[in-house]
Amino acid sequence: MNLDFALAILLIAFIIKVMSQVFLLYRLQQIDLQLDQATSRLIELNQLLENDADLRQAQDNFSHQKNIVQELEKKLRLIERDVEQQNIKIEQSEAALYGGRIKNPKELKDLEDEVKALKKYLQVLEDRQLESMIHLEEESQTLQDLENVLQRVKQEVFQRNSRYLGEKADLEKEIQRLENERATAITGIETTYYERYQTIRSNKKGIAVSRVQDKCCSACGTTLTGGLIQESRSPDRLAFCPSCGRILYGG
Ligand SMILES: [Zn+2]
Structure with missing residues (x-):
């Protein structure tokens, strides 16, 4: 394998990863968590400012x-x-x-x-x-x-x-x-996936996407099958945790 070929493969893999719906959802999740945190602190600050x-x-x-x-x-x-x-x-x-x-x-x-x-x-x-x-x-x-x-x-x-x-x-x-x-971040996400994400997020304490860690769903701790882990890395399909129902992100 020459160097150019290897670089091309890496580039394609990178593009696939960037385009991957679950990756985009995972990124969206990270932004939303920061937004949640900032918004709740803002509410807290307004209450503190009103409290005299x-x-x-x-x-x-x-x-x-x-x-x-x-x-x-x-x-x-x-x-x-x-x-x-x-x-x-x-x-x-x-x-x-x-x-x-x-x-x-x-x-x-x-x-x-x-x-x-x-x-x-x-x-x-x-x-x-x-x-x-x-x-x-x-x-x-x-x-x-x-x-x-x-x-x-x-x-x-x-x-x-x-x-x-x-x-x-x-x-x-x-x-x-x-x-x-x-x-x-949401421009690259398909509407149905985005809606699904929003629904899960509102039902699951703000966390819709769960990272796969040590073959487990990091949100609820359930052990995942090999097939599911593979599915969680799919660029165009979504895999769901069988226990908590969150979208799995294989990374
Ligand atoms: Zn789970």
């Missing part, structure tokens, strides 16, 4: 705490107003007491008692004011902490989403490339 549960949680915590602080501020303002009014009452009563206009000892005694009572209640109000201020300070600190958490989560979500969006853009390009490759 951690951000919403941080926002809710912050808003809830902000309401608490606003309520406490309101309460403190009311107490401060009460303290102020109480001081005015005391000033007025003391002015009357020491003003010299009231001479009646009974009246003066009553006024003195009133000032005492007013001062006693002022003490109660001032204690309340102090408690309120301490409480407000604690809750304001919590609000500050929650605001820091919110800022951090916002930053994290932004970085995370930027990463996802970058991956999504790459993936969309990859899907486009695979779809073009797929469109080219």
